[in-house]
Amino acid sequence: MSAVTAENDGHHDHKPAKGFMRWIVTTNHKDIGTMYLVFALAMFFVGGVMALIIRSELFEPGMQFVEPQFFNSMTTMHALVMIFGAVMPAFVGFANWQIPMMIGAPDMALPRMNNMSFWMLVAGILLLFSTLFVEGGAPAAGWTMYPPLVLQTGNALPFAIFSIHLLGISSIMGAINIIATIFNMRAPAMSLMKMPLFVWTWIITAFLLIAIMPVFAGAVTMLLTDRFFDTSFFDAAGGGDPVLYQHLFWFFGHPEVYVLILPTFGIASTIIPVFARKPLFGYASMVYATAAIAFLSFIVWAHHMFLVGMPLVGELYFMYATMIIAVPTAVKVFNWTATMWKGAMTFETPMLFSVAFVILFTIGGFTGLMMSLAPVDFQYHDTYFIVAHFHYVLVPAAIFMIMAGCYFWLPKWTGNMYDERLGRLHFWLSVISVNVLFFPQHFLGLAGMPRRIPDYAVQFADWNMISSIGAFVYGFSQLLFVYIVYKTIRGIDCEKATDEVWEGASEHGLEWRLPSPAPYHTFETPPDEVPTEHF
Amino acid sequence: MSNELEREHAKLVRKLFFVVIAMFGFGYALVPIYDVFCDITGLNGKTAQVAVVETKYEIDKTREITLEFVTSLNKSAPMLFFTETKKMKVHPGQYYTVNFYAENKTNKAMIARAIPSITPGPAAEYFKKTECFCFTEQTFEPKQGKTMPVRFVIDPDLPARYKTITLAYTFFDNTKISVKQ
Numbered sequence: 001m002s003a004v005t006a007e008n009d010g011h012h013d014h015k016p017a018k019g020f021m022r023w024i025v026t027t028n029h030k031d032i033g034t035m036y037l038v039f040a041l042a043m044f045f046v047g048g049v050m051a052l053i054i055r056s057e058l059f060e061p062g063m064q065f066v067e068p069q070f071f072n073s074m075t076t077m078h079a080l081v082m083i084f085g086a087v088m089p090a091f092v093g094f095a096n097w098q099i100p101m102m103i104g105a106p107d108m109a110l111p112r113m114n115n116m117s118f119w120m121l122v123a124g125i126l127l128l129f130s131t132l133f134v135e136g137g138a139p140a141a142g143w144t145m146y147p148p149l150v151l152q153t154g155n156a157l158p159f160a161i162f163s164i165h166l167l168g169i170s171s172i173m174g175a176i177n178i179i180a181t182i183f184n185m186r187a188p189a190m191s192l193m194k195m196p197l198f199v200w201t202w203i204i205t206a207f208l209l210i211a212i213m214p215v216f217a218g219a220v221t222m223l224l225t226d227r228f229f230d231t232s233f234f235d236a237a238g239g240g241d242p243v244l245y246q247h248l249f250w251f252f253g254h255p256e257v258y259v260l261i262l263p264t265f266g267i268a269s270t271i272i273p274v275f276a277r278k279p280l281f282g283y284a285s286m287v288y289a290t291a292a293i294a295f296l297s298f299i300v301w302a303h304h305m306f307l308v309g310m311p312l313v314g315e316l317y318f319m320y321a322t323m324i325i326a327v328p329t330a331v332k333v334f335n336w337t338a339t340m341w342k343g344a345m346t347f348e349t350p351m352l353f354s355v356a357f358v359i360l361f362t363i364g365g366f367t368g369l370m371m372s373l374a375p376v377d378f379q380y381h382d383t384y385f386i387v388a389h390f391h392y393v394l395v396p397a398a399i400f401m402i403m404a405g406c407y408f409w410l411p412k413w414t415g416n417m418y419d420e421r422l423g424r425l426h427f428w429l430s431v432i433s434v435n436v437l438f439f440p441q442h443f444l445g446l447a448g449m450p451r452r453i454p455d456y457a458v459q460f461a462d463w464n465m466i467s468s469i470g471a472f473v474y475g476f477s478q479l480l481f482v483y484i485v486y487k488t489i490r491g492i493d494c495e496k497a498t499d500e501v502w503e504g505a506s507e508h509g510l511e512w513r514l515p516s517p518a519p520y521h522t523f524e525t526p527p528d529e530v531p532t533e534h535f
Numbered sequence: 536m537s538n539e540l541e542r543e544h545a546k547l548v549r550k551l552f553f554v555v556i557a558m559f560g561f562g563y564a565l566v567p568i569y570d571v572f573c574d575i576t577g578l579n580g581k582t583a584q585v586a587v588v589e590t591k592y593e594i595d596k597t598r599e600i601t602l603e604f605v606t607s608l609n610k611s612a613p614m615l616f617f618t619e620t621k622k623m624k625v626h627p628g629q630y631y632t633v634n635f636y637a638e639n640k641t642n643k644a645m646i647a648r649a650i651p652s653i654t655p656g657p658a659a660e661y662f663k664k665t666e667c668f669c670f671t672e673q674t675f676e677p678k679q680g681k682t683m684p685v686r687f688v689i690d691p692d693l694p695a696r697y698k699t700i701t702l703a704y705t706f707f708d709n710t711k712i713s714v715k716q
Contacts, residue, residue, distance in 0.1 A: 109544050110544065110548070148610075172555055175551075176548055176551045176552070176555075179547065179551060180544050180547050180548055180551075183547055184540060184543045184544055184547060185540070210551055210554055210555050210558070211554070211558050212558070213555075213558075214555050214556070214558035214559035214561075214562060215558055215559070215561065215562035215565075216562075217559060217562075218559050218562030218563055219562060222563075222566075230712055233566060235707075236609075236650040236652075236705065236707065237609065237648050237650060237707030237709055237712070238709075238712065241569070241573075244565075244566065244569050247565070247569060248562060248565060251562075251565070309654065309655070309656050311576070311656060311657050
């Protein structure tokens with residue numbers, strides 16, 4: 001079809017379809033973005049309930065509520081649901097909504113594949129939940145699924161593996177779509193080095209995804225054939241080696257944690273300049289730092305395995321390589337700080353979350369640096385210290401920036417301003433409780449409390465109780481977020497948002513030059529000029 | 536959407552799809568790469584799975600290495616498995632024989648395989664066996680017990696930092712898998 005006849009083309013609707021079928025068949029990037037975000041929010045609560053089951057059991061020493069097997073299922077499922085069901089889909093949701101609007105494109109490059117990857121995600125997560133009801137219980141060997149332990153999973157194993165296949169295919173399709181959109185559909189005026197940083201971080205994330213997801217799919221397929229078809233990839237009796245799985249897993253797993261954090265960086269780099277009323281400091285260095293982090297993520301995986309009995313040379317290599325990652329990461333933290341420096345800052349909810357992110361992510365980064373030291377990692381390995389570390393970089397970093405992104409763009413999406421007073425209340429409740437929740441876990445870990453256990457020695461009782469109290473406050477505060485979002489979407493006592501929404505935002509991004517709420521179809525002809533504040 | 540743009544998309548998607556397939560293959564390729572890598576570097580404590588020819592070494596009487604033997608059964612294989620010598624002092628270059636005892640506790644014939652592992656891993660290449668029950672699968676008649684010798688020598692080239700070496704054997708019940716093949 002040519003541009004001239006596009007108007008008459010059957011499937012090129014100009015209004016959303018009516019009723020429920022709109023959401024099933026939609027190929028509109030905004031609809032799909034909304035579905036991703038709503039789904040992620042729902043999974044955030046499902047995973048959150050699992051976390052609260054864990055924290056209830058750990059409130060006091062001794063066995064209170066659940067069986068140890070179920071407890072271990074909860075730790076495993078909590079991780080899988082939060083990673084594959086909440087954080088990754090939330091970022092894909094942002095990508096769907098924002099990338100076309102940020103680069104001046106009418107839609108994603110492959111709209112039908114976009115729809116398919118969303119529904120495949122839903123199917124994958126439902127398949128994962130189905131394992132809760134099969135004989136032998138849900139997978140309980142940890143989200144890393146190390147053999148030989150994971151091979152003792154009951155009937156759930158093949159379901160969990162096929163679920164990972166589906167989730168993997170879904171995110172690979174999402175990644176391909178994002179790359180195609182960014183490469184082929186940018187407004188002619190937007191060169192690569194004029195792209196907003198959110199777009200930059202997502203394209204790098206998308207390349208990470210297509211490189212690692214297939215390796216993970218391969219590794220779990222090997223688990224499947226080891227269990228059911230008598231192969232011996234990880235079985236020493238047949239000449240295999242269980243440590244090989246750990247290498248394969250972490251070759252996927254380490255870049256995967258950057259899949260969770262790079263879009264976080266992108267959102268922070270988008271929000272902070274708007275509220276500091278300054279251009280982002282060091283745009284080019286941000287881009288190169290992101291690329292450097294992504295590259296380094298492929299060559300440091302064995303720092304998760306310092307205890308497998310590596311030779312000294314291996315430990316040294318992985319230790320130094322890991323420490324190097326602190327350099328580009330620090331570049332980013334300094335750039336955000338420098339962006340705020342002498343800015344005319346205001347502290348609306350998105351900015352509050354972003355400032356908290358910069359500080360709390362730095363704490364998570366420093367504990368990571370501590371664990372990169374092979375000799376001290378021998379102490380921290382598999383303790384609550386690592387739990388505290390990765391929750392600091394996932395909750396007050398990734399989750400906080402997802403929240404910040406919602407507050408930041410919600411007025412553009414809905415045309416209504418969210419309730420600033422409630423938003424700030426949500427922020428303060430979250431930021432205090434999240435520290436009450438996770439900070440004591442550092443102490444528990446240093447004192448030697450192992451992770452993934454339902455019971456513990458009495459000397460750990462006090463900090464566990466405090467941590468559990470923080471968990472419940474944090475968990476229930478998030479209901480406030482749901483209320484705020486609902487209120488904003490429905491427009492209940494909300495001010496109307498202006499087109500620019502935030503003062504001076506149209507200097508920072510194309511999306512703020514569109515009307516609020518953003519029309520169903522935007523940038524059907526690409527904009528003539530794009531923001532060039534970085535130059 | 537113009538034809539030209541669709542062609543651009545198709546071209547890019549084909550390339551990206553190829554990357555995905557290649558990475559899936561790469562995951563599988565890592566299996567042999569890992570084995571070769573371990574072989575070359577002698578990581579992960581795998582010992583040679585074939586006997587070495589008995590060669591004469593100069594015995595280093597000045598050095599004493601503590602050798603420990605550990606036996607275990609995988610997934611509670613229905614066997615007895617132990618060694619009478621749990622610990623011994625050896626001189627590099629001298630040949631020793633240690634007896635292991637394994638017994639089939641069931642009333643059915645059994646095929647089992649012992650897998651050795653050496654800690655610390657880099658010492659594995661200096662631990663040479665001229666005879667070992669781990670080189671092949673072992674067949675046990677019902678209730679049969681066997682005393683099986685391991686004859687070995689520690690290469691005098693073993694770096695001085697290794698003072699203690701642990702040799703662990705794990706018996707795997709391979710009856711089901713072996714019958715199928």
